Amino acid sequence: MSSDRDAAQGQSRAATASGWIGSALEYYDFFIYATAAALVFPQLFFPSADPTTAIIASLTTYGVGYVSRPLGAFVLGHIGDVYGRKKMMLTCLFLMGFSTLAVGLLPTYAQIGIWAPVLLIVLRLIQGFAVAGEISGASSMILEHAPAGRRGFFASFALQGVQAGQIFAAAVFLPLAHYMDPAAFIAWGWRIPFLLSILVVIVGFIIRRKVEETPTFVTASERGEVSKAPVIEAFREGWADIIRVMCMALMNVIPTVTTVFGAAYAVQPAYGIGFSKDVYLWIPVLGNVVAVLVIPFVGGLSDRIGRKPPLVVGSLLAGALSFGYLYAISIHNVPMAIAMSLLMWGVCYQGYNAVFPSFYPELFKSRIRVSSMAIAQNVGTALTALFPALFTAVAPPGSANIPVVIGCWTLGITVISALAALSARETYRIGIDDLGLKTAVPIAKEEYHRLRSASVAKI
Secondary structure, eight states: HHHHHHHHHHHHHHHHHHHHHHHHHHHHHHHHHHHHHHTTHHHHHOOOSSHHHHHHHHHHHHHHHHHHHHOOOOHHHHHHHHOHHHHHHHHHHHHHHHHHHHHOOOOOHHHHTTTTHHHHHHHHHHHHHHHHHHHHHHHHHHHHHHOOHHHHHHHHHHHHHHHHHHHHHHHHHHHHHSSSSHHHHIIIIHHHHHHHHHHHHHHHHHHHHHSSSOOOHHHHHHHHOOOSSSHHHHHHSSHHHHHHHHHHHGGHHHHHHIIHHHHHHHHGGTTTTOOHHHHHHHHHHHHHHHHHHHHHHHEEEEEHSHHHHHHHHHOOOHHHHHHHHHHHTTTTHHHHHHHHIIIIIITTTTHHOOOHHHHHHTTGGGGGGHHHHHHHHHHHHHHHHHHHHHHHHHOOOOOSOHHHHHHHHHHHHHHHHHHHHHHHHTTTTSOOOTTTEEEEOOHHHHHHHHHHHHHEEEE
């Protein structure tokens, strides 16, 4: 009996490590590609007499990664629900890792002509396709291996990996870009962060290979209860929760306001601000450091008080703090802007960020869990990619009261997310086999906390 418990605990830790490293690879790729698309790809892959045209073309390749995400959500979600969480996660790992590695090996326009940008776009589409399944697969895998009463804590590590991946990327890319000779960096130095992704693939494969398929999926498979068409079933039975998750995923407006619109507002002379760009390169780094510390705490808190309280409170506070962040930029107060961004994004936003990896999959039955979460989350997140353009349209450079206008939009969007969460059923005390059932009866509080305390003591 003791050996069975030890094995289960080992699988819980292995599944968590597996999800963590996959998420880290995903956002390591995200950050280095975004940086390279701005710094070096225009010169190497999109030569043009007009530098502006080259930059636009390069940044467009970054954006096409979002185009393939819905397709990836459908295909990879199907694999996760029909063939297993483990097979899906290995597929994501190899697709992400080797497409990132291939970017680092890609010949330039001077070497192979038009095929250089074509291949770059293809690789970016593959990356976007793979990204679409990573978080839903990792969250479901960790959730279904987690001990009783600890699903929120363990699942939160999938998002801690996201933040850590961005820190790793900054630790590799920013020193190279800053200290290397510019000519050497353009010639070959930029390739180093992409090539290093092979190390993460190797470590990720070693860990993921050792993780067993989840007990939930194994049981369903043995009973012949695995869905043959999970996407169709998801929309037929879980459409209301899919819409809820889409709305909650709009919370991605907070990092958008912080690192995309906020940064552009701060550094673009057209807005009349003109802060140093170096300052805003460090905002995501500092924010992610804070997030890495906060996420496990909030995930564990959601196991004690429920998923909805930290998600709702964190969403509303983050939306309200956007006014202060944008105001600090408008009055040229750099320390205040950094402090507000860390509070808004590094702390309050994690009320949502740390909880959704457990809350989203808990809303759906195991037979449609991965497909439902992947589709809903990716559609909602893709919509947030339109926000910078929307904000620029409603508050163009030179317009008055930008902090108030954009703050109102941001708060309004976070209110939608909070209301979507409030409308959902609480899940933290629902047994793993009853998740997704509208008639599920929560475990009594006393019994739940006894189970949770026992799980904490074992780990």
